[in-house]
Amino acid sequence: MKILEKNINNIIHFTGIGGIGMSGIAEVLFSQGYKIQGSDLLNNSNTKRLKKLGIKVFLGHSPRNLRKANILVISSAIKKNNPELKFAKKKKIPVYKRSDILASLMKYNETIAVSGSHGKTTTTSLISSVLESARFDPTTIIGGIVNKYKSTTRIGKSNWMVVEADESDGSLVDLFPKIAVLTNINKEHMDFYKSYSNLKKYFLNFANNVPFDGVTIYCKDNSDLNKLILVTKKKNKISYGLNKGSDVRATNILTNEKGSFFNINIKKTNLLKKEIIKNIRLNVLGKHNIQNSLAAVTVAKILNISTNKIKQAFQKFKGVKRRFTLVCNFKGIKIIDDYAHHPEEIKATLELARDLTSNKVIVIFQPHRYSRFKNLYNDFRKVLKNCDLLYVSDVYSAGEKKIKSITKEKFANEMNKIKKNYAYSLKNVNALPKIILNKAKKGDIVIFIGAGDISKWVNDLPEKLKKL
Template sequence: MNAALSLSPPTKLPGDVGPIHFVGIGGIGMSGIAEVLLNHGYVVQGSDLRSSPITDRLAKLGGHIFVGQKAENLESAEVVVISSAIKSGNPELDEARRRGLPVVRRAEMLAELMRLKLNIAVAGTHGKTTTTTMVATLLDAGKFDPTVVNGGIIHAYGSNARMGQGEWMVVEADESDGTFNRLPATIAIVTNIDPEHMEHWGTEENLHQGFLDFTSNIPFYGLAICCTDDADVQTLVGKLTDRRVVTYGFNAQADVRAVGLHYKGGVAMFDIHLQNEDQVIEGCSLPMPGDHNVSNALSAVAVARHLGMSGDEIRRALAAFGGVNRRFTKVAEIDGVTIIDDYGHHPTEISAVLKAARQASEGRVIAIHQPHRYTRLHHHFEDFCSCFNEADVVAITEIYAAGEEPIEGASRDDLVAGLIRHGHRHARSITTQDELTALVKEQAKPGDMVVCLGAGTISAWANELPKRMKA
């Protein structure tokens, strides 16, 4: 065992620990941590079931990548990092425990990285990845040169992670398994709270307590930045009695507030009232539609003002925002039809994305949705039946099971029937990419927008659709 792992370790991750082995290194959450560790000079290796652009990037940075997961991959490893998706029975996890190696959860390793910096952690059921990207964008513009670990590919970086030389780190804080409470945030952002990942939380009371713990963990010199347009977050704010809080949103009570919001060619135009400062940042723009995206931007503005950025710097940074992969990403425009790829898979997200599509489109909105997990469809069935109201046409694919067994009453056809029963005028099921292509050719006209939504394989369908439409 490496001497750095002996008793009385230093308070920061030793430079000679390693090799550090990631089980599932190609995952969007794991790869960002691995990349930052590599850039810090640590010896990093990892395995995944298949190679990908992410694993190729890590290999170019010096990581040793194994394709396939087996016990012998751990031959030289001294520390093993796993996500909550890795369970007993995984050959590498079982081998690590047989050998007595330290097994570290993803959030624990992220927390170790965060101890090297001052930190901004972005939490919330929806909008974390976009908000993390926006905070990073503004800090870049303010010359803070932040380190970033995100849950999506930031277009400006071509990666979900970046090593900066500044004192600040911006991270996405995943609440799905409760481990976000281990993150030593200096500034904690909460975008919203919805009953999601209830297989971990059990009750909404536990979920709300988790977010309260997350925000209460900030130091006395820290800051909680909370969206009070969300009723549950507003309740959270009322319980944060011993820490500084800045609120944001569209409501008149928000400290950082967007006013005069309108859209022109899919670009959001608005002013920002800084109510605590009695100032207005006029003439702001964000090159993407969606009230939810403007809301996310306000949290980044709150961070920027807290760190001393000027109104002009903020205005320029918002106007230049480059976006994040699979968050209202334009794939192509074919014969006047715009094709959008989006990660939205929860009813709240789907509703927000389709509203944004309506704001950005001059024609009709055609939604293609691949439900993600039977349990999610089952738990939120009524919400799924009403979240497609902004779409003129809805097509539902087979469910992406993510390893789950079917649940009675929560199938693709059940959802289509539910949409029709709830009054949707044009909902249908599709099974294959050929059927998707035929539907788009039949329904889409110049000026229309096709929005592919889901967390599974629907992204591949969206990216292959332009070629199929030309065939």
Template sequence: MKQRIQHIHLTGIGGIGMSGIAELLHNQGFTVQGSDMNENANVRRLRELGIVVSIGHRAENIAGADVVVVSSAIAADNVEIVAAREQGIPVIPRAEMLAELMRMKQGIAIAGSHGKTTITSLIAHGMEAAGLDPTYVIGGRLIASGSNARLGESPWLVAEADESDGSFLRLSPMIAVVSNIDPEHLDHYGSFDALLDAFRQFVNRVPFYGRVVLHHEHPHVAALRADLHKPVTTYGSSAQADLHLVESTSDASGQFFTAAMADGTDLGRFRLALPGRHNAENALAAVAVLLDLGIDLEVIRSALARFEGIQRRFQCTALGPGTLIDDYGHHPREVMATLATARRCWPDREITVIFQPHRYTRTRDLMQQFFGAFDDAHTVALLPVYAAGEPPIEGADSRAIGEG
């Protein structure tokens, strides 16, 4: 690619996924620039790296670009996209650029409705601990480095696979992980069956000599195995899973959990800074991948114990007599998992939730699930919906959630 492309513009560069791609391209020596509608921490970090970021979308922003990479949140009539097409400059989605980066390496792609960022982070961290020096792009910033992207020297690239617009089907990973599949993004797919079919296509993009890692207890994920004729590893809480959780105990500082294999092999005890049984299962998905890469179990155990966590993933800040937890979860299942974890960690505390729904379409499609999502909270404050570029939908707002 570098022989033909030198100057890359990213429209919507301030998003977490786009900023990670920008950082990787910059570190590979490309001239990278971009634009976003708002200043944020991602924009500030990119500027610190020397990347030019314009606030606001304007046709002149794309001057000199050989290609324009566009976020899924950017509309087709965006002034920069229109200008690029008028000038004959290729316009590609973020996933196509990620696929190009993965094409030059051996990819590990993590897909699913929930847990992608945690699993991806743990895999990348474990590979670094083992000296494998991976490249990675993560949908959240690691607390240890403050970054969500890194350019490594090894042939491995670890990345989240975004199913929201079907663009994960551009990826051809060596190893694929699917954590769960919930009825989401139906505005794009049209039906849940179409979403399930997309996941079937995704796991079948893994070559016959690769590996697919599946959550054993999730029925729609487990059903993917029927269509696969390649190595599969399952994980979960059931003893029938290839790697399964035996016991977990959480407190405010994290958790200890024990795990075993289906043949009875004891994997021993693990320490993880992330509380919650769902995070223990996320860790097992990472363990499955790391073992497949030939990493010693004791190296994996040590890596999990030293993992400091991810920004905005049950990130705790002490505030005098209270504790502030910042969590990115915006799906009802994620909300319930976060609140259940908080309840286990602080059983005698009152829990107050401040929640901002994300996207009108998601709020509409998941309205019934939101009605019971806050049962573990004493008090709930609902902020206006974060539109992410979508127009309002009548009845799909915070008031409707509160009245449900």
């Protein structure tokens, strides 16, 4: 791709540069000497970070922003009627997808790519931390804010790269990593894939993109993923998980407020030596994060990284923003911000909460996307019945058209048929401080769940609670 020739006359414009994935790639290209600019509808933490680096960011989308640009980069979130995209097509400015740029960057590096329906961001972050601990000095592009980096990106100087491979738009099939990591497969992003079987085909293609001397690493605990990997054409496959058949398996697991503690049994394979690793400590909580850490251990052992370096990385790992993040402790009530927006993610979050308290678990739930809420409606009902008190807000549309038959009132009423008088529709977000004051007691956990603007609600709470 000519974009990587570093033509000094090229000015690369990112439409939607403030997005999680777009901001990371823009930052990496800028660090390598490319002339980068971009635009976004909002001035968020990502655009502020890029501005501090010296990248020009326009507020709003306009053809005027492209006056000096001769390459346009867009994500799948950019609509066909976007004024910058329409202008680029009219002026015959080359347009590339975000995945095209990522694939081109990967081509020139030894790349580890992580994909799956859930757990990608934490797994990518853990792998990056282990490689950093072992002085591999990787460049990392992640779909979330890593607490240690305070960014979606780590800029390294080696030819190693760790990337999160987004599956939401099918672009993972454009990537050809040396090491592919698959965390799990569930029904997700059906608005794009249309069917579960089609989604699985994309993941299979991703696994088959690994070269003959590469390796596919996968979680054996996920039955659909396990079946899928059995039919892949590739020889080099390594499993990890909690199940007995896993090549890399966690045992003697203990989770409490101080962290996750476990041992690891590694089987002898064509790529791994038999080994028992004792006394692993992980600062992030939950069995799902133990699974994520096993992926990082598997990568590390393939790359001959020592056990001590792995342990050091895990002890220093501070997690990812909005993954069971403690916002405040109000009179003994723990208030948590969590990104979970799929039933499987919510299930893992609630299981972790139950491990941490014998008291009430209260959930403030903001459904994300009408299409997801509709397609997985019954699955949301099954998992959310496991909390003690539920408040349901309006759906965060993420740009989708409203589905009138899907409402917070209807969902709350149906949940009350399962458990009487425990679900409510949230009428006003300004009522949240009083709800917590009146409904929660010392020892309870209140979790704000969703991928929309619910994070702002919970992060505004500490100041509001002080005023009560």
